[in-house]
Amino acid sequence: MLLTNAELVDGRTVDCRIDGEQIAAVEPELDPAPDESVIDAAGNLLLPGAIDAHVHFREPGYAHKETWTTGTRSAAAGGVTTVIDMPNTSPPTTTGESFDTKAAAAEQACIDYGINGGVTGDWEPDSLFDRPLCALGEVFLADSTGDMGVAPDDFADAVDRAVDEGVTVTVHAEDETLFHTAARDADAGGPGRAANADLWSTYRTAEAEAAAVDYATDVGQETGADLHIAHTSTPEGIDAAVDGGATCEVCPHHLYLSRADLDELGTHGRMNPPLRSEDRRQAVFERVADGTVDIVATDHAPHTREEKDAGLWEAPSGVPGVETMLPLLLESARQGEFTYERVVDLVAHNPAEIFDLESKGRIAPGYDADLVLVDPDDPRAIRGDDTHSKCGWTPFAGRQGVFPELTMVRGQVVYERTPADGRDRSDDDEQFGDVDGENVRA
Numbered sequence: 001m002l003l004t005n006a007e008l009v010d011g012r013t014v015d016c017r018i019d020g021e022q023i024a025a026v027e028p029e030l031d032p033a034p035d036e037s038v039i040d041a042a043g044n045l046l047l048p049g050a051i052d053a054h055v056h057f058r059e060p061g062y063a064h065k066e067t068w069t070t071g072t073r074s075a076a077a078g079g080v081t082t083v084i085d086m087p088n089t090s091p092p093t094t095t096g097e098s099f100d101t102k103a104a105a106a107e108q109a110c111i112d113y114g115i116n117g118g119v120t121g122d123w124e125p126d127s128l129f130d131r132p133l134c135a136l137g138e139v140f141l142a143d144s145t146g147d148m149g150v151a152p153d154d155f156a157d158a159v160d161r162a163v164d165e166g167v168t169v170t171v172h173a174e175d176e177t178l179f180h181t182a183a184r185d186a187d188a189g190g191p192g193r194a195a196n197a198d199l200w201s202t203y204r205t206a207e208a209e210a211a212a213v214d215y216a217t218d219v220g221q222e223t224g225a226d227l228h229i230a231h232t233s234t235p236e237g238i239d240a241a242v243d244g245g246a247t248c249e250v251c252p253h254h255l256y257l258s259r260a261d262l263d264e265l266g267t268h269g270r271m272n273p274p275l276r277s278e279d280r281r282q283a284v285f286e287r288v289a290d291g292t293v294d295i296v297a298t299d300h301a302p303h304t305r306e307e308k309d310a311g312l313w314e315a316p317s318g319v320p321g322v323e324t325m326l327p328l329l330l331e332s333a334r335q336g337e338f339t340y341e342r343v344v345d346l347v348a349h350n351p352a353e354i355f356d357l358e359s360k361g362r363i364a365p366g367y368d369a370d371l372v373l374v375d376p377d378d379p380r381a382i383r384g385d386d387t388h389s390k391c392g393w394t395p396f397a398g399r400q401g402v403f404p405e406l407t408m409v410r411g412q413v414v415y416e417r418t419p420a421d422g423r424d425r426s427d428d429d430e431q432f433g434d435v436d437g438e439n440v441r442a
């Protein structure tokens with residue numbers, strides 16, 4: 001297959017030849033072979049497929065929230081071609097056996113994926129490390145969805161083990177002892193719906209994040225571990241990660257939403273760590289734009305609308321995001337808030353490097369043909385009904401996003417916004433190609 005006249009983020013206009021699953025050539029001009037199919041990409045930007053290093057696809061255990069089919073389709077429609085799935089499913093991915101259960105569910109995937117191993121007080125590292133896991137984590141330093149919070153000693157032991165095994169450790173950094181429990185306890189709570197959603201942000205303090213990052217990076221530096229701090233939500237947390245020699249990620253919700261949005265979002269804006277003040281959001285945005293932050297990943301954590309409509313203290317934490325990450329970042333690039341090169345660093349080059357995805361993240365000969373075509377000047381409004389996640393809602397409704405025209409995984413078209421032969425766009429099955437996603441470590 002030949003993609004012609006595609007623009008790259010560095011400004012070059014190229015033809016890109018795909019041979020089987022890989023990129024074979026990227027040149028200013030390539031002549032099509034007689035039997036080669038050609039896609040004219042003129043006017044479109046060609047990007048490496050995005051890598052979302054932090055998703056919760058919910059299977060096994062919570063298929064009513066998301067499945068590997070709906071989650072990976074949602075990813076493909078948002079230009080994500082590789083995901084890394086977190087272990088707080090049911091059963092949790094903390095043993096070899098539970099890893100196998102998740103691996104079986106993941107066979108539905110239409111994009112590539114990594115499966116992480118989890119840590120609890122009773123995890124089974126021997127059988128777990130026997131499996132092709134992508135990284136360890138997220139290791140929860142505070143309880144979140146799944147009640148997988150670990151004690152400090154267990155954390156240090158797990159980090160030691162990860163160093164022996166040569167895998168990266170992803171950390172959910174919040175220190176529960178610094179939560180503002182008095183604010184929670186003072187809330188009448190009542191039936192809940194009326195509770196002020198902003199209290200969640202008061203309760204899970206910014207200080208709790210920075211302190212936990214300090215603690216985790218101390219352990220990391222003592223052991224020489226490759227530590228990655230998940231979903232940093234504050235400038236203090238980001239700076240602590242950088243000072244502590246860890247890599248860090250920021251989620252789109254901490255980049256684009258703040259406590260100021262909670263009046264409208266209510267409990268649909270509840271996640272861990274929570275939304276922060278508008279000042280902190282802007283400081284986080286600056287650190288993403290200037291290269292301090294390594295990656296953007298989504299913490300895609302879908303729950304049904306009904307579940308999220310519970311009271312503030314009963315509603316589950318988490319928001320969907322895998323389909324809107326790249327579109328939101330591309331809209332920021334279109335607005336000049338940061339460069340297209342920066343977008344590609346954040347969602348392709350850097351995650352590939354941090355998680356050792358050697359064949360991913362670049363448009364160059366020998367790399368997997370994981371590719372996305374977008375029309376950079378054609379944003380559209382984000383709507384929950386248009387997303388392909390099983391949960392069917394988004395906290396970013398009404399914002400603009402630049403969505404893919406076409407997404408390809410290892411040379412196969414997995415998503416087409418407007419199928420070339422004019423088929424009915426409203427029928428999901430017609431938009432998605434039949435691609436077998438693969439475990440990136442298998």
Ligand SMILES: [Zn+2]
Nearest residue numbers: 138172230272
């Ligand atoms: Zn987390």
